[in-house]
Amino acid sequence: MTTTATPPATGRGQGAPDLSRGALSMRRRVVNHVASGSIHLALLLAVIPLGLVIWTVLNRGAGVMSLDFLNADIPNSYRREGPGMGPAIVGTLLITGMASLMAIPLGVFGAIYLNEYGKQKPLARTIRLMADVMTGVPSIVMGLFIYISWVLVVGRFTGFAGSLALACLMLPVVIRSSEEMLRLVPDELRQASLALGARKWRTILTVVLPAAISGITSGALLAVARAAGETAPIVIVTGIVFSTNTNLFDGSNTALPAQIFRNASQPFVGAQDRAWGAALTLIVIVVLFTIVSRVIANRFALKER
Amino acid sequence: MTLTENKPETRPSLAPQKGGLLADRAFSWWTLGTGLLVLGILALILITTVREAWPAFVEMGFRYVTERTWDPNPAEGAPIFGALSFMYGTAVTSLIALLIAVPVSIGIALFITELAPRRLRGSAITVIDLLAAVPSVVFGLWGVLVLAPILVDFYRGVHDVFSGVPVLGTIFGEAASGRNFMTAGLILAIMVTPIITSICREVFGTVPQADKDAALALGATRWEMIRGAVFPHSFGGITGAVMLGLGRAMGETIAVALVVGGSTNLSANLFEPGNTMAAVIVQQFGESTGTYTAALIGLGVVLFGMTVLINLAAQRIVRRAEARMRGGVA
Amino acid sequence: MPTANTPAGTVTSHPSVSVSAPSAGWNDAGVDTPDGAATTVMNLADVSVHYGSYEAVRGTSMPIRQNQITAMIGPSGCGKSTILRSLNRMNDLIAGARVTGSVTYHGQDIYAKDVDPIQVRRRIGMVFQKPNPFPKSIYDNVAYGLRINGIKGKLDDHVEEALTGAALWDEVKDKLKTSGLALSGGQQQRLCIARTIAVKPDVILMDEPCSALDPIATSKIEDLMYELSKSYTIVIVTHNMQQAARVSHYTAFFTAEVDEKQVRHGRLVEFDQTSRIFTNPGDKRTEDYITGRFG
Structure with missing residues (x-):
């Protein structure tokens, strides 16, 4: 396009094209501004509820927070006011911890199969797809599954049943995030190890896994944080207790999310206060895991460079 | 340094060492086993839940999905377990959630990938990560104790505006309390926003910079560039993201159970209390026995089947879109 | 096997190759070698490598002589790296790769x-x-091969020996615990050489070991290769003809040929003492390549 083809510019040097903002047609300018405004509004729409939820939880939760609240047994009547949440905190840590002990190693080995052995074989592709599908299975369904195949079989509610349900929810998440991390390990490292006469299993355990370990840990911690907040399966398979039960294999148990759920549906001030306190405790636990995961991930990213 | 000693015997043995091959094989079988666990668990879920729910399916037959009455303890006659109201509740709350969450999520994803200055980008990502990190039960708690009481007046105001208007007057009907389909939909919208946003972000991220540059170099405004270069590339990916969000919304249990109102109700009025499949299970499971339990597990079977199908379709769409992108770039 | 449609030259049909080295069986102790006493460690006879149905390199025959540096040169896509990788079965790791012919190691x-x-x-x-x-x-990099091969005790001595052998000891002896990734590119490559010689192999294959390095680092590696050849047999693939001329005793020249079906295959054109390849090549294509007239 030659300059002669451009319409004459107004109020400028002769023949010079108008490069001012005003040269853009009114309609195009307005549309662009409206669109960009809507996009900013969308972000605002996400920030507002997040801010309100966090502020409320901090505000209401801090009001009941005390050492006693973290330690004391749960009152066995919703009507009663006062602390605490001790048994639920212990339950959350134990149940989630046991779930992690089961799901993380299994998930990492599953990821090793997908990335180191299965690759693009039909079976590996099926497992990959099904792991993604399993991530979408509602937690309540996982709770029903463990209720039928564990609680009904052993004949009682236990904390371990909760761990099993959480482990099932964590497994596909750990598999997929670990596989992503294994995929980032450069092939040259595998070849170098094999060229030294290392067997494949040794190469995987001593070279590939250590190279990916921080990324895997980071992903696994995110899965743990998610699992710690899961409520529905806990409500269905662990039963309920009001005093601390440290034995996952015997007797009912409870956890923070289940306590929040039960207390939130009560009309009594004491129960609602405890729900807010439990929510604050749970958020602190979840955010701690998330932050640790972030820190590990960032250090990994630095080391890669 | 004496490297001469390293001269090998004339015929070094190249035969495998004992145990070496075995260890390799054992390790690969073990990892395969853990991979197969995924398939095993999914199959077991299907088998066990269908088996446990069978008595209810047999007793109710086809009425299980066409009957809107759910009465476990009728004054007279046999209990009736019709899941239609709950299926309706699930559909309507999920729909509300998507109507709100999809535009918002696309907006946030565009903000992060196309508009945000470097500084704000990190903050926006943190907001989404935090939104995803807050456990759903906390949203439920906030929804039932804070949001619902505030919204009652708003709902009444909306009703006053639309009362008398056909269709809209019915949809925005009388509001008795803040616990209803609408509130459940709003809470769900907050919860599916992070998942839809993160997938949209990935999808927008795959749009070739060259395409965007080409649009901008032709004198497009930023919005015209997004419409002309980003959206056409991303349609499949966005569809997949919406479906994954739908799957999540349908399966969400606790937050919905707290704010949906907990009544068996099939009503076009979004301001009336109702219930969803997932919420009913967690609300009533503790007090159920026999066929009642079987009927609740049946809801789980329906939920499982629907979420698996939706997720399968969504994965297919996302993968196909990704493959097309890669092909397009190459 | 149909006669390959090659340009006029000494190579007329598969798999015969113009070789001016002693022709009466390469397994004999070399008579015509620079130091006069080299035995054959490895021997390739009619080696072809396929990837799926595609034949990447066809009909390669050549010896690898003890304590000599054998260079493989030729244009991109001529299959020299493929052949190198077939010498220690690294090709096994590529799905669909298949090697025919025979590669012998000490017979x-x-x-x-x-x-x-x-x-x-x-x-x-x-x-x-x-x-x-x-x-x-750095330490664990070198010790890795020793550990996996079950070499116990005096690990420190072995590590020092290998690092000294790779001419890296003086530069890293005070920071053995730092990451191997903290070293410069040239140092990293020497660390990789140390890692390789720590397990005391017989033959060392080098796949363009200097292509990612600057000229100073390259010359260090070349000096090192010369030192190593006193104790090891070395096969090196290189793009750099000067490098081949500088360091190697024997040179194998590969080229890519288009066959009757218009498919490209790598071929060994000529194998001989380096001095002869560079001064008096037996094949026109070798001469064209080393004098830069190659298309």
């Missing part, structure tokens, strides 16, 4: 059924194009 076919590729690679080590130290400490 044993390394592709025989009862041969363990792990044992082959333990004796025939490899240094790669891009320096690829493990994300571990």
Whole structure:
């Protein structure tokens, strides 16, 4: 396009094209501004509820927070006011911890199969797809599954049943995030190890896994944080207790999310206060895991460079 | 340094060492086993839940999905377990959630990938990560104790505006309390926003910079560039993201159970209390026995089947879109 | 096998190759070698490598002589790296790769059924194009091969010996615990060489070991190769003809040919003493390539 083809510019040097903002047609300018405004509004729409939820939880939760609240047994009547949440905190840590002990190693080995052995074989592709599908299975369904195949079989509610349900929810998440991390390990490292006469299993355990370990840990911690907040399966398979039960294999148990759920549906001030306190405790636990995961991930990213 | 000693015997043995091959094989079988666990668990879920729910399916037959009455303890006659109201509740709350969450999520994803200055980008990502990190039960708690009481007046105001208007007057009907389909939909919208946003972000991220540059170099405004270069590339990916969000919304249990109102109700009025499949299970499971339990597990079977199908379709769409992108770039 | 439609030259049909080295059986102790006493460690006879149905290199026959540096040169896509990787079965790792013909090591076919590729690679080590130290400490990088091969005790001595052998000891002896990734590119490559010689292999394969390095680092590696050849047999693939001329005793010249079906295959054109390849090549194509007239 030659300059002669451009319409004459107004109020400028002769023949010079108008490069001012005003040269853009009114309609195009307005549309662009409206669109960009809507996009900013969308972000605002996400920030507002997040801010309100966090502020409320901090505000209401801090009001009941005390050492006693973290330690004391749960009152066995919703009507009663006062602390605490001790048994639920212990339950959350134990149940989630046991779930992690089961799901993380299994998930990492599953990821090793997908990335180191299965690759693009039909079976590996099926497992990959099904792991993604399993991530979408509602937690309540996982709770029903463990209720039928564990609680009904052993004949009682236990904390371990909760761990099993959480482990099932964590497994596909750990598999997929670990596989992503294994995929980032450069092939040259595998070849170098094999060229030294290392067997494949040794190469995987001593070279590939250590190279990916921080990324895997980071992903696994995110899965743990998610699992710690899961409520529905806990409500269905662990039963309920009001005093601390440290034995996952015997007797009912409870956890923070289940306590929040039960207390939130009560009309009594004491129960609602405890729900807010439990929510604050749970958020602190979840955010701690998330932050640790972030820190590990960032250090990994630095080391890669 | 004496490297001469390293001269090998004339015929070094190249035969495998004992145990070496075995260890390799054992390790690969073990990892395969853990991979197969995924398939095993999914199959077991299907088998066990269908088996446990069978008595209810047999007793109710086809009425299980066409009957809107759910009465476990009728004054007279046999209990009736019709899941239609709950299926309706699930559909309507999920729909509300998507109507709100999809535009918002696309907006946030565009903000992060196309508009945000470097500084704000990190903050926006943190907001989404935090939104995803807050456990759903906390949203439920906030929804039932804070949001619902505030919204009652708003709902009444909306009703006053639309009362008398056909269709809209019915949809925005009388509001008795803040616990209803609408509130459940709003809470769900907050919860599916992070998942839809993160997938949209990935999808927008795959749009070739060259395409965007080409649009901008032709004198497009930023919005015209997004419409002309980003959206056409991303349609499949966005569809997949919406479906994954739908799957999540349908399966969400606790937050919905707290704010949906907990009544068996099939009503076009979004301001009336109702219930969803997932919420009913967690609300009533503790007090159920026999066929009642079987009927609740049946809801789980329906939920499982629907979420698996939706997720399968969504994965297919996302993968196909990704493959097309890669092909397009190459 | 149909007669290959090659340009006029000494190579007329598959698999015969113009070789001016002693023709009466390469397994004999070389008579015509620079030091006069080199024996054959490895021998390739009619080796072809296929990827799926595609034949990447066809009909390669050449010896690898003890304590000599054998260079493989030729244009891109001529299959020299492919052949190198077939010498310690690294090709096994590529799905669909298949080697025909025979590659013998001290008279044993390394592709025989009862041969363990792990044992082959333990004796025939490899240094790669891009320096690829493990994300571990310098010490652990070198000790890795020793540990996996079950060499116990005096690990420190072995590590020092290997690092000294790779001319790296003086530069790193005070920071053995730092990450191998913290070293410069040239140092990383020497670390990879140390890692390889720590397990005391018989043959060291080098796949363009200097292509990612600057000229100073390159000359250090070249000096090192010369030193190493006193104790090891070395096979090096290089793009750099001057490098081949400088360091190697023998040179194999590969080229890419288009066959009757318009498919490209790598071919060995000529194998001889380096001095002869560069001064008096037996094949027109070799001469064209080394004088820069290659298309």
